[in-house]
Amino acid sequence: MRLRLICVGQKMPDWVSAGYNDYARRMPPELPLELTEIPMAHRGKNPDISRLMQRESDAILSAAGTRDRVVALEVGGRPWSTEKLASQLENWQQDGRDVAFLVGGPDGLADACRQRADQQWSLSPLTLPHPLVRILLAEQLYRAWTITRNHPYHRA
Template sequence: MKLSIIAVGTKMPAWVQQGFGEYEKRLPREWKPQLKELAVAKRGNNANVEKLKNQEAEQILAALPRSAHVVALDVLGKKTDTQALAKNMLNWQQLGQDIAIVIGGPDGLAERCLQRANQKLSLSDLTLPHPLVRIVLIEQLYRGWTINNGHPYHK
């Protein structure tokens, strides 16, 4: 199983890179994600949000590994907690497929990205800035791994 995180947004601030890197280095080799950063569609005054999301969708869909199990992070996705994410991680390992977790841009994901997803998860009812989602996601992946492996980090 290979894990990819496909995220709209490049040139992240240092604090995002540091936060992501801190948890990425703690993960064992089999859970270290390949981060694929994609350009945010250019926004301007009176921009058509659906058009922008569709431009980002082109990149996202092209970046997905062909036979991957796709997990879209979406505010309307299934509410999950850490224990449920840990169980999902065990299930993902048993699928025998690559896993791709998708983080949309500032306006979320286009409908066709959501339709491509095998799962839609919500990390929070709060609206989180997409750079922060990277850190929350990687920390929760680490936390899920620790739960599944009896590591005391979660306590």
């Protein structure tokens, strides 16, 4: 089983790549964390945002496997505690399918992504910068895994 972050945006600052890679490297071989970057549609003067979001959505959904369990990161999604995420992770591992986490661009995810999602998860009621979401998500997935293994990393 793989955990896959499918994110809109490329060419992140070094601190984003370093933060994400630090946690991705900590994941065990049987539960790799992989990143797929989707090019952000160009937003010029007076862009048609819905069309740009649809283009990004098409690319996101193409990157997600047809059998993947899909989790859309949405500010309006359900909030999960770290312990709830650990429980979800155990359930996903028992299911055996890859899990694709969808992270939209500056305008969010198009309806098609939300409709394809098996679950919608909110990391926070705050609006978070998309580069930071990569690091937060990677850290929380690592933390959830450590909880399932009684590793001392998580100290509630």
